[in-house]
Amino acid sequence: MNRVEAVAKVTGRARYAAEYPVDDLAYAWPVQSPIACGQIRRVDARAALAMPGVITVLSADTTAPFGLSGPYELLIFGSRTVTYRGQLVAAVVADTLENAQDAAAAIRVSYAESPHEVILRADDPGLYTPETVNPDLPAVTGYGDVPAGLARADAQVSVTYTTPAQHNNPMEPHAAIAAWGNGRLTVWDSTQGPSADRDTIASVLGLPAHRVRVISPHVGGGFGSKGDTRPHAILAALAAREAGRPVKVALSRQQMFALTGHRTPTIQHLRLGASADGRLTAVSHDVIEHTAIRTEFAEQAAAATRVLYATPAMRTAHRLARLNVPAPSWMRAPGEAPGVYALESAMDELAAAAGIDPVELRIRNDAAVEPDSGLPFSSRNLIACLREGARLFGWAGRDPRPGQRRRGNWLVGTGVAASTYPARRRPSQASADADGDGFVVRIAAADIGTGARTALTRIAAGALGVDVRRVRVELGDSALPGAWLAGGSMGTASWGTAVVAACEDLLKDGRHGRADTSAEVAGDSGFARHAFGAQFAQVLVDPGTGEVRVPRLLGVFAVGRVIDSMLARSQLIGGMTMGLGMALMEATPIDPSAGGFVRQDLAQYHIATCADVPDVEASWIEEDDEHLGTVGAKGIGEIGITGTAAAIGNAVWHATGHRVRGLPITPAKLVLADTVLAGTVLADTERAGTVLAGTERAGTVLADIRQAEPGKGAQAS
């Protein structure tokens, strides 16, 4: 069975949000704030309103306040306060895209600017501990005596790892077409969850939910950035109301950087201790992240540390700095992606310090119960993944010494890291109906490229006991039975549970079935449910230029039941490919003087290209987990990106002997490691006038991220 919508996608017939033929369509183009902090004094739209084709201008000066409730980012034009660069402050509606774009440039906005703070620093006096971190976890946990555990350790590491801000950058820019009729609003939106999107849009506009409909049968990727309603959808609705005709808002790639979410930068300090046999004596993981002035988003970067390894003493903590930045948001494996990178890099350092093979170190510290909670695992096959991966990769007999191997001019290294991601599910509804010779299953799920439509077709066919060709799945429309969004790797498990229940209900009378899984899902307790995996990387490093290539990436995962092996492999490979980008190139530095993201397009924000990814393999071990409910799947959308960057970073150390402790691992960091001040590394010299400086001395790192004075250039301490 191929992807259900594959033919529509290869022929160009699959329509995305901006592509619906709507009569009398007008175009809105946003105006964004060039300041990061202050007040809007005045929006002068006179010149713009006189330009060809301009219908209206929206701004805090002209648009009536409407916000009843909702996140700050969505209450557009509702206040004069600016808290981040790129905030939406006005928009032009015109008859054509060209006229709207041109007139937007003629809008003059004056501001009373205040000083901003945008750089995340470990010594920020404003750091605070949030009440919880996402999704609803304690910010601080701990048990045992960490200092005592470290004191009796035979080997230990105390290291600081940093990760930069990153952007999801789905290939389809966020877009919406909004049309009003009879007091009802229809929004064709690029969203990961039509039900949640409808509810948010309705709430922000002060409408009952039944008067809003969101349609999104095809979504061009999201990776979390389309998991929340974004300002473009609210703008389209407001503009359509003001203009009295349907309006399209298709954000540009540049506009997306401030308006559609990003992954917070992190500063992570880890202390690990182990006895001579490699068993952990203590683990501590302290995370510092940024959040926005008006919106708190607390990424759970230490959450995976609470899951991965057994230790008699552990402490994890998160602190946040409120900065003049757009609200950070969901990006593929939020929390786990940066957190596993730091932990699994530190574990590699511990393996070297203890003189134990990195695969073996992880096996020795496998956890019988979830360390932090004491809950039994529903299933845990990390060891099996490590062993199978080591076998497939040819790990046995690896020379542990760094900087020893060459292929031609290239330095060669290999690295390993564990992967993990929670397996959860949420309540959903679904219906199933006999339809001629077949069946139609309806659920307001979203297929953002995961293959949800195909997986649910399989699941429904299995539950009905019929061939997949007799089942049609309708999704991507809030008018369908309400469903959880495509996020948290919960889609298949959440929707599949509802689809199975609806199909079983249908089998009672052979005609109609309905299901609501709230009660069943509420019983998901008593076990720690997580997917696990092991990733192996081979890298080549050019000692002259610092260029890193990854000729081979291999992942072996334990993800419960695999619904469709072709879709699963594509998802896992896709996650690992994004992990390669995270390891080597992805970063959105923030400019301290202008107060915004420096990189705002795909020429500067580099993602992996075809040439970067020669060989990525993913496979899985059989895993039958009876505690996952009717679907039996753990979710595979995100685990692929967890661990990849650590495996690559560990391989770079193995190749070169240099431990780069700040992502991305760019050529500059490796070249400077060889040539600048013996024993000292500049962690990042890419930003004009600013340096994130990390300091490395044989085996230990002094935690620090500092902001150099503008214009002073590179500086290390």
Added chain:
Amino acid sequence: MEPSATYQVTVTVNGERRTAKVDPRTSVLDLLRERLGLTGAKKGCDHGQCGACTVLVDGRRVNACLALAVAYDGARLTTVEGLAQGDAGANLSPLRFSPGGATPRTPRGTGDEGANLSPLQQAFIDHDALQCGYCTPGQLCSAAGMLTEPGPSAVTADPRQEPELTPGEIRERMSGNLCRCGAYVNIVKAIAAVAETKGAVP
């Protein structure tokens, strides 16, 4: 202010003559998507950085977002909507295929509708060379154009020799088309499978 000037442009798209009055600032991509109702070519960056808008102009791949419509009056365009008609990419590859260690997968039976797919379109389905599908039209048009482009690339060992179309050559020649879902390894397998089949025909 005066209304902006418009210009009449006639293009042949997928074999069909289409005429539209366009703003001089209108790109070929916006002409296709906003004026002619052909939304197959995608807008991913509007700056020639992602390749999602790739179309064929007289068989050569072009970033439609960087092409002004008024400069393409009279041009013959092929978009993803026209690939199935076989009016592009059907020519034999000038480069001989060499698997170079890759092992193209055996295609599955599809059972899908839409019998008139081009070999590339079918191979993309068989190898699951797409996920969200947004880059797919550009990948397909780019691959169709790439398979007819002779000459060496940056990774060709000896630029004096006509290179074999190894997976490494395919990756290099397809690197103007970004895929955020990370389907690259399957995209290369799909293209290699088509190139291999074509290469087998004298």
